[in-house]
Amino acid sequence: DIVMTQSPESLAVSLGERATINCKSSQSVFFNSNKKNYLAWYQQKPGQPPKLLIYWASTRESGVPDRFIGSESGTDFTLTISSLQAEDVAVYYCQQSYSTPFTFGPGTKVDIK
Amino acid sequence: QVQLQESGPGLVKPSQTLSLTCTVSGGSITSGSYYWTWIRQPAGKGLEWIGRIYTIGSTDYSPSLKSRVSISLDTSKNLFSLKLNSVTAADTAVYYCTRFNSFGFDFWGHGTMVTVSS
Numbered sequence: 001d002i003v004m005t006q007s008p009e010s011l012a013v014s015l016g017e018r019a020t021i022n023c024k025s026s027q028s029v030f031f032n033s034n035k036k037n038y039l040a041w042y043q044q045k046p047g048q049p050p051k052l053l054i055y056w057a058s059t060r061e062s063g064v065p066d067r068f069i070g071s072e073s074g075t076d077f078t079l080t081i082s083s084l085q086a087e088d089v090a091v092y093y094c095q096q097s098y099s100t101p102f103t104f105g106p107g108t109k110v111d112i113k
Numbered sequence: 114q115v116q117l118q119e120s121g122p123g124l125v126k127p128s129q130t131l132s133l134t135c136t137v138s139g140g141s142i143t144s145g146s147y148y149w150t151w152i153r154q155p156a157g158k159g160l161e162w163i164g165r166i167y168t169i170g171s172t173d174y175s176p177s178l179k180s181r182v183s184i185s186l187d188t189s190k191n192l193f194s195l196k197l198n199s200v201t202a203a204d205t206a207v208y209y210c211t212r213f214n215s216f217g218f219d220f221w222g223h224g225t226m227v228t229v230s231s
Contacts, residue, residue, distance in 0.1 A: 001176070040217040049209055049221035050160065056216055093160060097216065101175040104160040 002026050002096050006105035012113040019081040021108045023094035028075055031098070037072050038098040041079045043090045044107075050093060054079065086112065115139040117210050117222035125204075125229050131197040134187075135210030135222060142191045143168045148213040149193045151184060153206040154224075161206075165213060166193055200229045 003026040013019040029038045037057040042050035052061045054070040057077055069080045081088055089112060094105040121133035135149070142149065150165040164174035166184045174182050183196045197204060207224040 036216075038216065042218070049211075049224055050218070051221075052217045052219050059216075061217070061219070095160075095217075097213070100162075100165075100173045101177075102162040102213075104162070106159050 001101055002029065002099060002103050004094055004096060004103050004105035006094060006108050008108060009106070010109040010111065012111045013081075013084045014113045015086065016083050017113075019084050019088070019110055021079045021092050021094075021110070023077040023079070023105050025075045025077070025096055025098075029096045029098035037077070038096060039070075039072065039077050040095045040097065041068075041070055042093045042095060042104075043088075044093065045090045053092075081110070084110070084112070115212060115220045117212065117220055119208060119210050119222045119225040121225060121227070123226055123228060125200055125227060126231050127201055127229055128199055131195070131200050131204060131227055131229070133195045133208055133210075133225065133227070134192050135194070136190070136192045137212075138191070142186060142193065143188050146215060148173075149184075149186070150211050150213050150218065151195045152209045152211055152218070153204075154209070155206045163195065163197075163208075202229050205229045 005024045007022045039057040041054040044050040053064050057072040058070040067082045071078045091107045091109050093107050116138045118136045125131045148165040151163040164184050166172045181198050186193050205228050209224045210222045211218040212220045
């Protein structure tokens with residue numbers, strides 16, 4: 001199984017400031033056929049299912065605000081919230097869909113400082 | 114807009130079988146190239162992929178659950194189902210049904226809480 005790790009476990013950021021979440025896969029999740037990393041990011045608010053934010057490491061899902069930015073470097077991935085809003089308080093998960101069983105990171109909780 | 118809705122018992126006794134269904138509306142479960150998937154989340158914990166079924170009926174399961182799990186399609190009712198047998202307290206979780214579109218889980222049910230207890 002591909003193991004996904006995330007850091008930090010939690011972070012608190014002031015409104016309007018930048019939040020950065022890191023994710024690392026234990027092996028490559030890059031498909032040569034289409035030159036894409038099969039890495040997605042989800043946002044989960046309390047009592048709700050996860051919501052797909054970003055796929056292919058850096059492509060925003062339709063309707064997701066452009067303050068959510070995904071980036072990649074080898075097996076390291078980053079989700080940046082460029083200007084934290086109150087509604088962004090949530091747990092964020094990375095997830096690989098390169099090979100089954102699909103696996104998620106343990107999550108990063110984002111709060112307001 | 115595709116919508117998914119889980120249903121099934123909220124309480125299952127140890128050693129028995131957990132059975133859930135996911136009713137899909139807003140689109141046919143056999144159209145498109147989608148994998149219909151079950152994911153679970155114990156209270157306060159992370160997300161675990163259980164398994165999936167493709168529109169033509171082929172399945173993949175988590176190796177850790179493979180011996181106990183079965184996912185099936187009912188095309189006449191536009192739903193898919195999960196069966197997990199020989200349950201223990203460790204199977205207590207919120208169970209989500211979701212659609213995988215080749216790069217992410219784009220539509221989710223609200224989730225249903227299943228408790229394993231006598």
